[in-house]
Amino acid sequence: MNNNNILSLFQLCDSNFPIGSFSHSYGLESYIQEGKVHDQATFLQWLQAYVHEQLIYSDGLASRLVYEALEKEDLQKVWKLDRMLMVQNLPRETREGTQRIGERMLNLVESLYVIPMLSKYRERINKKQSFGHSAIVFTIVGHHLGVPNSTTTLYYLYSTVASLVQNAVRAIPLGQTAGQKTIQEFQGALTKATQKIQSLDEEDFGIVSPGLELSQMKHERVNIRIFMS
Amino acid sequence: MEDWTGVLRLGAEERNGKTVAKNVYFQGAYKVMRPIYHDESGQVCYYILNPGGGYLDGDRYQMKISLEKQAKLTLTTQSATKIYKTPNSHAYQEAEFNLKEGSYLEYIPDPLIGYQDARYKQKNMIHMEKGCTLLYSDIITPGWSPGGEKFSYDKLQLINEIYMENELVVYDHIKLSPATQNINGLGLMEGYSHLGSMIVVDEKTDHDLLDRLYEAVPNQTKEYKIGLSLLPIPGFTVRVLANGTQTIERIFSEFHNIISQEWFNKTPSFLRKY
Numbered sequence: 001m002n003n004n005n006i007l008s009l010f011q012l013c014d015s016n017f018p019i020g021s022f023s024h025s026y027g028l029e030s031y032i033q034e035g036k037v038h039d040q041a042t043f044l045q046w047l048q049a050y051v052h053e054q055l056i057y058s059d060g061l062a063s064r065l066v067y068e069a070l071e072k073e074d075l076q077k078v079w080k081l082d083r084m085l086m087v088q089n090l091p092r093e094t095r096e097g098t099q100r101i102g103e104r105m106l107n108l109v110e111s112l113y114v115i116p117m118l119s120k121y122r123e124r125i126n127k128k129q130s131f132g133h134s135a136i137v138f139t140i141v142g143h144h145l146g147v148p149n150s151t152t153t154l155y156y157l158y159s160t161v162a163s164l165v166q167n168a169v170r171a172i173p174l175g176q177t178a179g180q181k182t183i184q185e186f187q188g189a190l191t192k193a194t195q196k197i198q199s200l201d202e203e204d205f206g207i208v209s210p211g212l213e214l215s216q217m218k219h220e221r222v223n224i225r226i227f228m229s
Numbered sequence: 230m231e232d233w234t235g236v237l238r239l240g241a242e243e244r245n246g247k248t249v250a251k252n253v254y255f256q257g258a259y260k261v262m263r264p265i266y267h268d269e270s271g272q273v274c275y276y277i278l279n280p281g282g283g284y285l286d287g288d289r290y291q292m293k294i295s296l297e298k299q300a301k302l303t304l305t306t307q308s309a310t311k312i313y314k315t316p317n318s319h320a321y322q323e324a325e326f327n328l329k330e331g332s333y334l335e336y337i338p339d340p341l342i343g344y345q346d347a348r349y350k351q352k353n354m355i356h357m358e359k360g361c362t363l364l365y366s367d368i369i370t371p372g373w374s375p376g377g378e379k380f381s382y383d384k385l386q387l388i389n390e391i392y393m394e395n396e397l398v399v400y401d402h403i404k405l406s407p408a409t410q411n412i413n414g415l416g417l418m419e420g421y422s423h424l425g426s427m428i429v430v431d432e433k434t435d436h437d438l439l440d441r442l443y444e445a446v447p448n449q450t451k452e453y454k455i456g457l458s459l460l461p462i463p464g465f466t467v468r469v470l471a472n473g474t475q476t477i478e479r480i481f482s483e484f485h486n487i488i489s490q491e492w493f494n495k496t497p498s499f500l501r502k503y
Contacts (some may be wrong), residue, residue, distance in 0.1 A: 031415070084397070084400060087399055089456045090466050092458045205400075206401075207403070208403065210403065210405075211417050213456065213468060220458065226338065
């Protein structure tokens with residue numbers, strides 16, 4: 001792997017990468033409205049829970065498993081994980097939002113790269129055989145660029161967190177400096193999460209945490225909102 | 230690994246408007262009582278018993294339930310499922326349901342109680358054909374512990390897989406591990422002790438039904454926290470965090486009532502426990 005490849009994958013991690021992440025809070029907005037998340041410290045609590053109790057078991061584990069499947073050219077496994085990611089996401093807004101982001105990322109990445117695997121994914125989505133998920137698109141690109149498996153997962157988690165922090169800055173609101181401090185303080189947590197993902201079993205896939213999931217479901221009933229989930 | 234602590238097989242079919250057992254078989258620490266018909270609808274109700282009184286270290290339970298076309302079955306337990314401490318290996322239960330076209334299954338077990346140092350894994354696999362109805366619920370509760378702490382169990386893990394025409398359509402995975410999690414924290418149990426889940430699958434589900442269900446229970450309360458959402462297939466799921474079994478049962482039976490009235494024009498029977 002050369003440095004150019006790291007930079008190439010980095011491009012997808014930018015919180016300004018236009019795939020619509022700024023429209024989704026994954027239940028954070030429910031907590032903000034209830035007053036439970038109101039400053040940097042409480043936001044950090046939420047972020048810890050979201051990453052360690054939900055994200056690693058869904059997107060995180062899927063990223064690792066998709067990478068492994070790509071190495072073995074086991075496409076059926078990739079399609080299976082695409083379905084698993086979709087059907088384990090029980091809150092409707094979060095499920096639909098995730099799918100929308102996945103499709104937008106695929107569109108954008110397709111105009112940057114020619115990767116046969118992406119074309120196959122696209123074809124299946126067009127035929128409604130697959131749903132589209134950003135963790136899978138991202139991992140296909142990471143694999144294509146020769147970035148190692150766990151590094152790809154780490155970057156994916158980073159990209160998700162960077163977007164969430166920007167959303168928190170707007171919604172809570174937090175100062176830009178507090179936002180950057182959060183990202184800095186969270187670096188250790190991201191490394192820990194990536195390590196944990198390496199030790200997970202396939203049977204751990206899709207574990208959700210009750211409070212987080214409930215807040216994602218409750219968001220459907222939030223009247224005044226700046227996020228779609 | 231075929232050494233089950235308890236095995237249950239039940240096949241139900243419709244005969245002249247009445248659902249009857251095609252076959253019933255149980256062995257070990259599983260038992261079913263004689264069928265009960267609560268009303269004139271022909272829907273049959275079976276109560277599952279655990280004569281051992283609870284699940285112990287390394288216990289393994291398996292049930293396979295099948296519903297032929299148009300069969301209507303209520304399956305419940307006679308009392309709560311108690312999970313005691315499992316020092317060596319976790320207790321396990323798996324259940325497989327096969328629902329043929331037009332059949333109706335209510336699977337409403339009593340709460341699951343996790344006592345001190347209990348580890349438990351449960352897996353439900355539900356295979357449905359088009360035009361079936363499923364109503365499922367479970368409640369996870371902490372058992373009494375000598376030290377008085379609320380979450381003395383080690384791990385309670387519940388997995389629900391629903392397949393529609395052989396395609397995975399719902400994957401529900403809850404794993405509460407108070408031993409390693411900040412269980413009372415934000416995003417987890419958030420100060421509540423009980424977790425209730427309900428899954429309903431039926432082609433008649435729509436946004437309006439979800440609205441009516443939401444309106445049927447007060448939501449400006451500290452007594453519980455509730456979320457409802459539509460599934461990727463016609464159907465919905467409910468999660469409730471509360472501090473008592475009755476609170477969750479009250480909400481679920483209210484929803485059960487609404488669905489039964491709207492879809493089948495009947496009132497669900499009160500499940501008497503003897």
